[in-house]
Amino acid sequence: MREADAVRIQVGRQVAHWRAASDALADLDTFASPSAWAELERQLDTRIRSSLEAAVARLRREMAVLDARLAAAEGERELETLRRDVVAFRKRFLLVEDVLEFYGDAVNSRTTPKLAAELRACDELARLALESVLSPIGLPVPPVLCFVHKGLGASILRASQRLWDGVTLNPAAVVKVTRHNLCHPTAVLHEAGHQAAAETGWAEELAGVFEHRLSELSRDLAAVWASWTTEIVADVFAFVHSGYGSVAGLHDVVAGDQQAVFRFAPGDPHPIAYLRVLLGTELCTRSFGMGPWDELARAWTVAHPLADAPPALRSFLRASLDRLPHIAELCLRTPLRAFRGRAIVDLVDPRRVSPAELAALERRVGPVTLASPHWLRTEGIRLLALSSYRAAEARGKGSEVRCDAWLTQLGGGLRAAA
Secondary structure (H helix, E strand, O other), X not given: OOHHHHHHHHHHHHHHHHHHHHHHHOOHHHOOOHHHHHOOOHHHHHHHHHHHHHXXXXXXXXXXXHHHHHHHOOHHHHXXXXXXXXXHHHHHHHHHHHHHHHHXXXXXXXXOHHHHHHXXXXXXXXXXXXXXXXXXXXXOOOOEEEEEEOOOOOEEEOOOOEOOOOOOEOOOEEEEEEHHHOOOOOHHHHHHXXXXXXXXXXXXXXXXXXXXXXXXXXXXXXXXXXXXXXXXXXXXXXHHHHOHHHXXXXXXXXXXXXXXXXXXOOOOOOOOHHHHHHHHHHHHHHXXXXXXXXXXXHHHHHHOOHHHOOHHHHHHHHHHHHHXXXXXXHHHHOOEHHHOOEOHHHHOOHHHHOHHHHHHHHHHOOHHHHOOHHHHHHHHHHHHHHHHHHHHOOXXXXXXXXXXXXXXXXXXXXXXXX
């Protein structure tokens, strides 16, 4: 057998293998079960499927070109070039496979009717929170897909980011909800805040505000706080929607030993945990006055005295503590171009989730209201604020508003409406 014939046989075998593999990707039910796909809201299901199918179609078109080149190839040089291109195609295949596996795992996390309903409710709460900020300023609201996973902290793969294949634009904001937080998922709102910031330029503009307004006192302090705005705006977004419950939830995630609480890593967008929690309680004070957040702040500073901080950080921490009321005001009430000249509190008034307003909401809650899908959607974010507030003030067991109950009802109502 001539060498060229041997090469053709092997290249042909590889082309056939990757053609079959690419064709197999088109069956999305091999990545998530049909029952799990069926748990998605119809528009979300359609959008995700269309995006994934388009990614697979691009692969199959590439494979059709390779097939045609194999049929037309003459001589060892053309076959060698084709062999190298098949190897390059294999890399692109694996990247598209990563995209499909990621979405398959996310969709497949809806393993039971109850969990599927809770995650569908989280989708809707995040979408409603985005709508409250983006719609008034004329920006489209991306769909949201939540999935549950282990660990401490939530995360987001933002909508419209390029995915691993370098071509596909992420069709939805995909939010990881940690299992321990599913009972009071205020972290979903924090992750939605990252999406809102990406759509508006909020974090970049607030960084400029910090650099200008805080540098009058200390350029170094201003620069450090400006470097943290991507996480700060997400915390603020969660706060204006769900109040103290989001601050307590944040505390439960970042609480740790002294080394973790005082950890400072230049370039890390997360604020020093010690300051981050106290900024959260300051947001409560600036919006609501006195309340249970004062106890949380006291307990936090007792558990983590400044004397335990690294000596090189103590002056920065003290200076930051002195300026926290000012920083909180800048976060809440600075008019921004990102919001068409308005402040975040002009779009989402945190007073709607004050303790007094939540108590009034609780008095209205009963079997009839919780059975109304429309009412649950209208008040869903405030119900999250209420249930997380009651849990935060250590009265969660005594509340009539059990988060798992109304969250399941909200998600079930969305499924029925679809």
